[in-house]
Amino acid sequence: MCYVDTSAPDWQVATFRIPQCVDLGQIEKRETLPSFHYELTASEAGGQTGVLPWQNDSAKPTSCVGVFARDAGARHPGRRIHSAKSWLSHDGVDRTADFLPWHGDADVPRMSPVAASSEYLRHLRGAWDDAFAEHPLHEQDVVITLPASFDEVARELTIKAAKQAGLKRVYLIEEPQAAFYAWIDGHRHDWQDLVRPGQLILVCDIGGGTTDLTLIRVRPAGQSNDQVQFHRVAVGRHLILGGDNMDLAVAKLAEAKLNETSAGTPPSASQWDRMVQASRTVKESMLDEARGASFTLNVAAEGAKLLAGAIQVELTAEEIDATLLDGFFPRVPLSDRPSRQQSGFQEFGLPYAADPAITRHLAEFLSEHRRSGIDEQDTESADRPDLVLFNGGVLAAPAIRQRIVDSLRDWFQAPGETWQPQVLASQRLDLAVARGAAYYAMVRRGQGVRIAANLGRSYYMQVQHDPPRALCLIPGNAEAGQQFRADDHPLHLQVGAPVQFPLWVSSTRLADRVGDLVAIDPNEMSALPPICTALVRGRRREETELSVFVESELSEIGTVGMYCVDAEHGKRWKLEFDIRSTLETDRDAHTGSGETAGIVDSETVEACADAIESTFGAEPDIKPNQIVKRLESITETSRNDWPPTLIRELWQFMADLETGRRKTPAHEARWLNLAGFCLRPGYGVAVDDWRVQQMWRMLHGRLAFPASQSRTESMILWRRIAGGLTAGQQQQLAAPMLAALRSKSRRIEPHEANEFWRLIASLERLDVRQKIELGDIALKEFGRKKNVRLRPALLWALGRLGGRQPAYGPLNTTIPVAKVESWIESLVAIDPPESDVPLTLVQLGRKTGDRYRDIAAATRDKAATYLQSRQAADHFVTLLTDGGTLDRDEETAVFGDSLPLGIRLGR
Incomplete structure (x- = not known):
């Protein structure tokens, strides 16, 4: 944490020394x-003899952050949270849900x-x-650093975390940019002697959890080459790859050597945690x-095993070099590209980069971007990095910097040339981003040297599926505070119906302008959470269409805002990033997998509407x-073959006629059955979230x-x-069901018990403790x-509750291994005759x-031997x-029903 006393005439960046246990x-x-x-x-909490100065003396703390948290957590890894920043950018979990520490001890509260x-x-x-x-922090301008490649959801959640901490005046800056500001500050009297127009600067930032790559181009300021400006022209892809992966690699090396020299059992999960720390x-x-x-x-050994259970492995310098230098920084040609297969690092549940070779990612980044910021008339600017600035804890190692x-x-030395990039000296890698953030705060006040930090990413809204095309909303050269309006291509917004616009981002298509209509190329563009708005829908014959255009802005704090604007009356709708769609439910909907599974002609659809x-x-x-x-006769297909586009239309017809279920019990039962069938599995098609919420409002209770x-039928x-369904809605459904199971006086009707168990086991967002109790x-x-x-x-319920791969739910709700192993042991011992046993x-146990x-x-x-004995598939x-x-x-x-064409389970 660094700061500037803005009242000092010759202001300096100072480091704030942080009190901590x-x-x-x-x-x-x-x-x-x-x-x-x-x-x-409990013993540590009872033995605390002092509290931090700002804490309440009468209440001893039960948790801490900082040095002691790091060191004590090495001894008790199940009580420690780390890599929160990496989790904040993980789109496979609910980032606002309490699940850290990942697979922590049972008595540790989750966050x-x-x-x-x-x-x-x-x-x-x-x-x-x-x-x-006299100068409380909530009254100060606070600049928070984050990875350059954080997506928009992670940025919004960073702002949310700051607000929860009571910080009101918050701004964001990307870490590589902050590191370069720190270099400028460290050379504030001679930096102009160290750079010249035309040069290209590579900022290589490799920390514990992420790798960030940034290019800054040096350009002349005005007509004279005596003054220069810095322009950030490219930002790399988000890579969850860094020191944590290297620790895992060393631990895997040690485990492999241990297996070679010993016939002992592999390290337990807790031993493995300590092995990674070592x-x-x-x-x-x-x-x-x-x-x-x-x-x-x-x-060290666990429990009563004492010395017999201790692990000791000798690793040579050559083995470490092969694992770390050759594994993460291999000498590869510039044409080499990273693998896109699944990462071998699955230890902490994080989506680590598939290829650990950082030099391959660097080769790809430079191949795509080394000419960024050079126009056709520019013959002076370099297309190779003349200067390199290193940042991040990993790059404290001289061997890695040299590699x-x-x-x-x-890659870039010409034949017969003696060339290598010059390394810009940084005073302290561990303090650089904080120092740079404080310096940037002064730049915002008009002092210091400013980096012309273009956005470095272009944003697009998909407006067409076949062929897929998108409208450029924010160009790559955007700067904070700018607003854009894509009014060359007015869109038609259907009022009274949900609308969702898939969003795409590209760090390579930086020349596109606002309003350009471009073909979507997944090799150049990455999908982001869609942005959506949903107005209450009236009867479909009363719907109207408005001509709208999209307005977007890049805020001063570093977040993106988008609005739909009525072209005639100026009414504006805020288009929110659909953060839920970044979990498991709807995040793939905008790839069109469900929508493109089949389109039914309008005459057939209208005939279905008339039948309903x-x-x-x-x-x-x-x-x-x-x-x-x-309906099967009208469509001339079995209901299991109806495509998602048709069944969602049929669901809407059912929703419009919801009051018709109240005619008789038979009407209600059939309405519930058909409406649920047409909306299954509750995700996979654009705006399914909205449809499910409508169903909840219509039916729950x-x-x-x-x-x-x-x-x-409702079950x-x-x-x-x-x-x-949200976690809260699933909890509301489960509460009375759990009460019935726990009660000795309440009875579940036998003819409802099958669907009772299938429903409660399908609620994958329930708390882990509840799922264990249910299992x-x-x-x-069962006995x-x-x-x-x-x-x-x-059996079906046991499989869903304890599944190693959730059907749709986030990984943080997975039941602990020990409990699942006990269930497996019990089933094998019982040896039940049911044919469902192998699937369970x-x-x-699925690996x-x-x-x-x-x-x-x-x-x-x-379990495998048992399956073979039963002649399982x-x-x-x-x-x-x-x-x-x-x-x-x-x-x-596994789902318990046929899935619509084109829609798969979450994993």
């Missing part, structure tokens, strides 16, 4: 606050990535306010210039039990007939669309003789490559032992 009862001021959060054990980030900022605020009570020390020591010939990695310099020399109206309208002449056959048939409906109850009920007919449903075992989700090898082998055994993807029939069995 470095040991129990020991508080010291340090220049950095390690971004770790740690939940104290979201947003809350953890807020805790660090809250600590800084408390420390600052204690030191400068590997960080190995990495830092063996990349130092003063390293020895080898390093011994030690991991990158050598790679750049190999003839069943549920004012003058019905089709009986409820005949409507599905009538509002059955017209409390008959058993309506109750059963089927909620199961079918569970993937589109234990299901296993207990009762009276439940013979219920056993298939109980596959769901419980993922994630150590924290995968069952132990011994349990997996036992070979693919089931492969999924269990090697992993892989489900085929269509297996997906149908």
Whole structure:
């Protein structure tokens, strides 16, 4: 944390020394606050003899951040949160949900990535306010640094974390840009002697969790070459790749050597955590210039095993070089490209970059962008990086810096030329971004040297599916505070209906202008969460269309805002980023997989609408039990083959005629069945989130007939669309069901029990503890003789509750391995005759490559042997032992229903 006293005439950037716990009862001021959060054990909390100055003396803290959190967490990894910033940019989990520490100890309260980030900022605020009570932090301009490649959702959530910490005047700056500002500040009297117009500067920022690449071009200021300006012209893709991956690689090396020299069992999950922590020390020591010939990695034993369970592995310098330098920084040609396959690093649940070779990512980045910012008349500007600025903890290692310099020399040195890029000296890699952020705050006030930081990314809204085309909304040369209006191509907005616009971003198409209509090329453009608005829909015949254009802005704090504007009256609608769609439900909808599975002609659709109206309208002449056959006759296809475009249209017709379900119990039962079928699986088609919310408002707690048939059909409906329900809605559905299971006096009707269990097990966003409780109850009920007919449903429920690969839910709701292993052991011991058993075992034990989700090898082998003894399908055994993807029939069995064409389960 750095700051500037703006009242000083000759202002300087100063480092704020942050008070923090470095040991129990020991508080010291340090220049950095390690971004770790740690939940104290009971003995540690009781032994605290001191609190931080701004904390309440009467209430001993139960958690801490900083040095002690880092060090104590190395001993108790299940109590420590780390990599919150990487989780904040992870689109495979609910970033606002409480799930950290990832696979933490059972007694440790969970926090979201947003809350953890807020805790660090809250600590800084408390420390600052204690030191400068007359200038509290919430009254200051606060600049927060973040990776250049953070997506818009991660940026918005960073602002949210700051607000939760009580910070009001917040601005964002990208870390590579901040690092360059720190270099300018460090050379404020001679930087002009170190650069010249035409040069290209590469900022290479490799931290613990991410790699950020940025290019800055040096241009003349005005007509004279005596003055220069800095223009940021390119930003690399988001790469969750850094020091954490290197620690994992060293740990995997140690584990492999351990397996070679010992017949012992692999490290347990907790031992593995400590092995990764020890590997960080190995990495830092063996990349130092003063390293020895080898390093011994030690991991203490667990519990009563004492010395017999300790791990000790000797790693040589040559092995470390092969793992770290050749593995992450190989000497590759400039034409080499990173692999796009799934990453081998699955240890912490994070979506690590598929290819760990940072030099390949660098080669791709420079090949795409080294001419960025050069126009046709510009013959002076370089197309190779003359200067390199290193930043981030990984690049403190001289060997890694040299490997990158050598790679750049190999790529760009002309034949017969002696050339290599000049490295710009940085005073402190660990303080650079904070110093640069403070300097940037002064630049915002008109002082210091400004980097002309173009956005470096162009934003597009998809407006056409076949062929896919998009409208450029924000150009790559945009700067903070600018507004743009794409009025050359007016759009038609249907009022009274949900609308969703898929959003795309490109860091290579930087020459497109606002209003340009361009073809979508997935090789050049990446999908972002869609932006959407949904107005309450009236009867479809009353809908109107408006001519609108899109207005967009790049805010001063670094976030993107977009609006639909009525071309005639000027009415504006804010287009919000659909943050939920970045979880598991709707994030792939805008790729068109569901929409392109088949289009039905308008005459057929209208005939279907008439049939539905003839069943549920004012003058019905089709009986409820005949409507599905009538629709199959009209479409000339089985209902399981209706494409998503058709079934969502049919759902809308059903929704428009929702009051028709109230005619008779038979009408309601058929309406519930058909509406749920047409909206299944609750995601996969644009604006499905909106449709599911409409269904919730229409139905939850509002059955017209409390008959058993309506109750059963409503359970089927909620199961079918569970993937589109929020965690809160799933909790509301589950609460009375859990109460019924826990109660000795309340009874579940036998004829409803099957759907009861299938519904509650399909609610994948329930709390882990609730899912464990449900699984234990299901296993207990499975053993009762009276439940013979219920056993298939109980097996299905066990598979969904304990599945290693959720059907749609976020990974943070996965049940711990030990509990799932106990369920597998129980099922194998029971050896039930039901044909559903193999699928249940596959769901419980399917290999993922994630150590924290995968069952132990011994349990997996036992389950595989059992499947073979039952002559289960070979693919089931492969999924269990090697992993892989489900085929269509297996997906149908796991989902419990046929899936619409073009829509797959989440993984």
